[in-house]
Amino acid sequence: MTHTEPPHTLTPTDRTRPRRMKEQASFERSDLESVLDAGFVCHLGVIVDGAPRVLPTVYGRDGGRLYVHGSVASRSLAADPDTEICVTVTHVDGLVLARSVFEHGVNYRSAMVYGVPRVLADDAEKTEALRVLTHHAAPGQWEYARRPDRKELAATTVLELSLEEASVKISAGPPDDGRSPDAQLGRWAGTLPLTSRWGAPTADPLLAPGITAPAHVVARAGTRQG
């Protein structure tokens, strides 16, 4: 697929413009892409019967577009046309332990994308979006596993969301109260980092003997995620 090259800087809107000082907001497209590319599970916000609903789901990114998918039986993905959704991706990098409880916090990287999604209808478009999504979450598996057939495509809803309206917030580094009067309390302050790593692949107990995990799966073991 060919896409129009998106601008390098995101245009702030009323809801993506930062209001608070502690978190660092970024409007660099490269920061948005790096937060999105580091993860594979997002939290999808929809409105169902007038109330917000937040669902964890897998996503993928291709250029300036984000894809989420689900069962056609899911009420949450069957939102009304022209209804906005919000997709949030968050990586928690650690706890910020300050001298005061008030300055405690979390180091994190988070992206929020807003927009009205497009429901993909065409089989070729859906297949391409599922390739993007599979490659994003489980690189190598689109080439290795059996691809979706027409019946499976029909059972899958795929939403496409533009990255046009998005915000990125990054909070990193030590606590903010190192030069405040609280520094005189003599209390320890710093961060407690949190890291996610892939473990060794575990074979399905039903797997026939002699089938070994492919190199693209084995290679992820021990690597960092997020």
Next chain:
Amino acid sequence: MTHTEPPHTLTPTDRTRPRRMKEQASFERSDLESVLDAGFVCHLGVIVDGAPRVLPTVYGRDGGRLYVHGSVASRSLAADPDTEICVTVTHVDGLVLARSVFEHGVNYRSAMVYGVPRVLADDAEKTEALRVLTHHAAPGQWEYARRPDRKELAATTVLELSLEEASVKISAGPPDDGRSPDAQLGRWAGTLPLTSRWGAPTADPLLAPGITAPAHVVARAGTRQG
């Protein structure tokens, strides 16, 4: 605080009753509590100007109540009274790599809580909720760090949400297609586990020499989170 003992089983409502087969839904209160207690960052869903917004934020649980907090300057926490919110907590345990792309998925534990929150107004109530929240995310720090003063309490919005309407979904174990015709493809299938661990505490560069990290912080290093 004394709370009425909640029932051991959650009562399904139209939106918490499971619709799909692949995920295992649980209505055991102990499962809900264990998913909530394993994390400290939730995704809070609110409606702002008619559109859904999903924000990562810290939470804490005390009995049958959940607390989230934020700056009073935050528009997202200043939702209208009597407006529902949704709080979702997700732990990603790994990727499910099946014989077919269609059966690929994520092993996870997720809790969703729905309700109209109560905005805490009283300083004593707010202080107690912040104690719960701090103890939940950073055990030991409420006792160790300087506690919030009146000005800091005034700058903090705390929402209380009952756990009465909630759902828990748990997906675990190998892929589902071990006995399907796809098993004849001779492809490897299994899971790729994902684990989060706390690292060693990193001191604030502004910390005066000779102040060492307290035992309750050092003890978390190397332990699992989630």
